[in-house]
Amino acid sequence: MAETTITAQRLKELLVRLPHECIGIDLRGVARGKYAKVILKHLWWLVRNPDTSLNHRKRAQIIFITLAFSAASAASGVGYAIYTLISRLRARTFGRTPVMRRTRSQVMLENGARVMYVPYEENATNKKRILISPKSDDMYEHDKFLFKYFGKNKISQVFYSKFISQLNIISRILVPKVTDQNSILLIFQIFFLVMRTWLSLFVARLDGQIVKDIISGNSRKFLVDLLCWFLIAFPASYTNSAIKYLQRKLSLNFRINLTRYIHDMYLDKRLAFYKLTFDNQASSSVIANIDNSITNDVTKFCDAICSVFANIAKPVIDLVFFSVYLRDNLGTVGIVGIFVNYFITGYTLKRWTPPLGRLVSQRSTAEGDYYNYHLNLINNNEEIAFYHGTKVERTKVNALYDHLMDQMLLVDRVKVNYNILEDYVLKYTWSALGYAFASIPIVIATFSSGVNNEDVNMREFIVNKRLMLSLADAGGRLMHSIKDIAQLTGYTNRIFILLSVLHRVHSNVYNYGATVEEGEDSSGHNSLTSSDIVRGTLQRNFNGIRLENIDVVIPSKYGKDGTRLINKLSFQVPPVITLGNGNSDSNLNINKKLAFQGPGSSMLILGPNGSGKTSIQRIIAEIWPIYNKNGLLSIPPASDLFCVPQKPYFIQGGTFREQIIYPMSADQYFDMGYRDKELTHILGEVKLDYLLKRDKGWRYLDAVAEWKDVLSGGERQRINFARIMFHKPRFVVLDEATNAISADMEDYLFGLLKRYRFNFITISQRPSLIKYHDLALDISTDGTWRLQNLGTDEVITSIEKEIEMLENKLKNVNVWEGERAALMRKLAHI
Ligand SMILES: Nc1ncnc2c1ncn2[C@@H]1O[C@H](COP(=O)(O)OP(=O)(O)OP(=O)(O)O)[C@@H](O)[C@H]1O
Structure with a gap:
């Protein structure tokens, strides 16, 4: 009993003495319940009063900051716990939200934004709200020029860096405005980085202090410092995980911004995803494997840029803080010595850095090629199985895999030598130098005073050593980031190529990869003439489909001088009924005739393989250009036109x-x-x-x-007719849409189109389809064409001529049967 009383008495004494030693407050006579209030008041007084002891004031500041951080950590933890508790209670009281009929749903807001509810986790009832802000066309028009004139208006050759300029342009997409969420995250990250450095500085000093306490046998001070050590551990651990979380969050936000930016250009009514194939950079690995670029490269770029930022910002802040502190201990000469050492090391390492940017880019290409080949294999598995093409496919896929492995190994192999050099310099040489620098002040002080004050020396050495090592670590990380920057250069270049090609293709004056002539205008600027390459005219909202004097040319770098499939093509659906001589001819002069546009008219386009039938559909669908200036295309509004491609799509x-x-x-x-x-x-x-x-x-x-x-081939084609029936467009263009369908079903389906009075253009190689059409456009391989009205005398005469020719052939049947019988007899003898 007596022992317990003594222990309680000692504890009370310690509680009174500790604050006295630490911040100079006398708690004798203060009621126990008022300790906290009195201590806080005293701390505040210490902070505000400059005349108090320096040691006490500093401690008061540290305790305040530590308390603030601990309170913030505790508040966020408690807040989260309360939130979870309330959500659980709500779910229990009101039951789960009802299951929605659809897997996902969306609402269009007044400003054009969309809100989507997308299921997440295993449970389909949990839906995440996603806001898709409306696309700003002005922004894309503005950005287009940044990409178009990139590198052309350099102010100074000396300060120009391709990488920095590219990064500068891309950063506008990553952080669109100063008040953006990402800027706030960046500010937070910098704040925590500064906090981390400040805490390390404090820990270094505390470390030295504790060692001093132990050596000098001052147990009270030791206890006080140990308490501070435990207190500081709270904010220190919170800071580190906050930095990691912010880096990850920032990377994901960058990825969202960049991917949406790309999707908006890649997938819109200008059909960039199709037209890309004609760009003059279409064969570059970035565009050839664009799926890989949009998915993998964007992710890698965002991760790389965030880690480079953290890897550079962390050591830079460390360097500034530590060197300011160390300057007091080591003197200016010491600090200058350290920095000279840094610059020499940085220069040496930079010189020996392998070309990682290029290698990383090549590795990305190899990954894309390998992945794409597998995709192609899955998509065409049946065809390959029919052909027994396994052997050739395996050889190809193995070759691609070996190439990928080579590229991966190459990156690691070139890193080996560099890593050896890096480790030797950064880990060992620098720490040896650290010891040398840390001992300088002690040696000087001992030498000049002739007194060896062991515990003070020990404290100074520990603090200096710790700071030197942290400084070396910071410098090391900065040097490591040389490698990261080299990799980031590679990713930035790939993303920049992707964005500039997308901008070019998305442009209103896309020239389909034609070589652009560049000249200089009077102001000395480069003037581009790409708008002069595609010169045809397009008329929308026309009550029909009309082509006038259109040269069908395969898009290529030669522009209008590329391969011409059809010359000066002209036709109109519904056809033009002429007043006057009523002669239907191959060269319709539409202006001189009166157009009659009734429903249910049709045209059949016939011609040998490769004559350019599908290309006419491509021109009508606006995915191929009209190069010639006098070419005119008139088409109905998009909702009235439906193009059915040759290959059914699902x-x-x-x-x-x-x-x-x-x-x-x-x-x-x-x-x-x-x-x-x-x-x-x-x-x-x-x-x-x-x-x-x-x-x-x-x-x-x-x-x-x-x-x-x-679905079977015929079923797939019938789905196309179901689509037409569902959308009920006024005009339909069918490309070989019934070649897998039986003759009786074909008859039925064309009857259906007629019954519902669709206007349709059919592309086919089967003249038997003539009976369902009013017009026939016959295309030859030499680029000429002939348009016939299928109800005219001319057509009837041509059909009669064909019948006559067949009857003449039938007259020879008796002779051929005689020859056949003779042959059979000969074969029977053998
Ligand atoms: N993107 C392209 N690049 C190069 N040549 C092309 C391209 N697209 C089509 N061609 C060529 O243009 C020519 C006409 O193609 P189109 O698809 O119009 O032929 P088609 O008359 O429909 O033939 P088919 O009856 O076999 O379907 C073909 O020789 C084809 O190789």
Whole structure:
């Protein structure tokens, strides 16, 4: 009992003595419950009063900052715990949010932004809100010039750096405005970096102090310092994880900004994703493997830029802080010596840095090639299996893999020598120098005074050594980042190429890769003439499809002088009914005739393979240019025109419903109030309703599959007709849309198009389709063409001529049968 009382008494004494030793406050006579209040008041007084002891004031500042940080850490922890508790309680009280019928949904806001609710985690009822801000066309128009004139208006050759200039342009995408969320994150990151350095400085001093306390046997001071050590551990650990989190968050935010910027240009009505193939950089690895560039390169670039920022900012802040502190201890000469050492090391390492930027870029290319080949293999597995092409595919895929491995090894191999040099210099030489520099003040002090004050010397040495090592570490990290910068240069270059090609293709005056002549205008600036290459005229919202004097030319670097498939093509659907002589000829002079546009007119385009039939569809769909100046294309509004390509297309991983309504999205379908009943009716019309009668019934519409593999060739083509029936466009262009369909079904489907009074242009090689059409455009391989009105005398005469020719051939049948019988007899003898 007596012992307990003594221990309690000692503890009380310690509690009173500790604050007295630490900040000079006398707590004798103060009630125990008021300790905290009195101590805080005293601390505040110490901080505000410059006349107090320096030691006490500094300690008061440290305790205040530590308390603030600890309070912030505790508040965020408690806040998070309360939030989790409330959400759980709410879920328990009100039950889970009801399951939505759709997997995802979206709402268009007044300013054009979209809010999407996308399921996340395993549980489909948990939906994440995603805001997609509206696209600013002005911003893209403005940025286009930055990319177009990149490197052309250098102010000074000496200070010009391609890497910095590229990074400067890309940074506008990463941090669009000063008040952006990313700028705030950057400021926070810098704050925590400064905090971290300040804490390291404090820890170094505390470390020295503790060693001094131990050597001098001052147990009270030792206890006080140990308490400070534990207190400082709170903010120190919080700071480090905050830096890591902010770096990751910033990298993800950069990635979101950059990817959205790219998607906005890549996927919009200007069809950059298609036109890219004609760009003069289309064969470069960045564009050839654009899927890899958009997904992998963007990620790597964002990670690299954030880690380089942290890797440079951290040591730079350390260097500034530590050197200011060390200057007091080591003197200016010591600090200058350290920095001279840094510069020499930096220069040596830079000289020996391998070309990592180029190597990293090559490795990225190899990764893209290998990945793409596998993708191609999966997409064409059936075809390859039919051809028994395994051997050649395996050789190719192995070759690509070996090349990738070589590239990966090459990067590591060139790093080996560099790493040896780096380790030797940074780890060992620098620490040896650190010891030497740290001992300078002690040696000088001992020498000059002749007294060897061991515990003070020990404290100074420990502090100096720790700071020197931290300084060496900071310098080391700075030197390491030379390597990171080299890698970042490679990624920046790839992203810059991607963005500049996208801007070029997205431009209104895209020249489809034609070589642009450059001249100088009167002001001495380069004047580009790319707008002079595509000179045809386009008229939209026309009540029909009209081509006038259009030269069909394959887009290439030769521009209008490229391969010409068809000369001066002119036609109009619905056709022009002429007043007067009524002669239909091959060169329609539309202006002189009166156009009659009735519904349900049709035209058949016939011609041998490679004559340019599909190219006409490409011109109508505006994906190929009209080079000649007098060429005029008039097309209906986009909602009235539907082009069916030769190769049926099915969206990946979509439901059967999504295949029928393509290019409408499922969200739009439901939002517009469509019902599955209508789809069933349409499927009945194109004779595909038997699919719904299979075991799945109506659920078949919701089934998700790889529809391009599941459906047969004929079924795939009939889905195209279902799409036409669903969208009900006024004008349809069909490219070989029935070549996998049986003759009776073909007859039925064309009858359907007629019944619903669609205007259609059919591209085919089957003259038998003539009977469903009003006009026939016959294209020859030499670029000439002939337009016939299928109801005219001329056509009837040509058909009669054909019948006469066939009858003449039939007259020889008796002779051929005689020859056949003779041959059979000869064969029987053998
Ligand atoms: N992107 C391109 N680059 C180079 N040449 C092309 C390109 N696209 C098409 N061609 C060429 O243009 C020519 C016409 O192609 P198009 O697809 O219009 O032929 P088509 O008459 O529809 O043939 P088919 O009846 O076989 O479908 C072909 O010789 C083709 O090789």
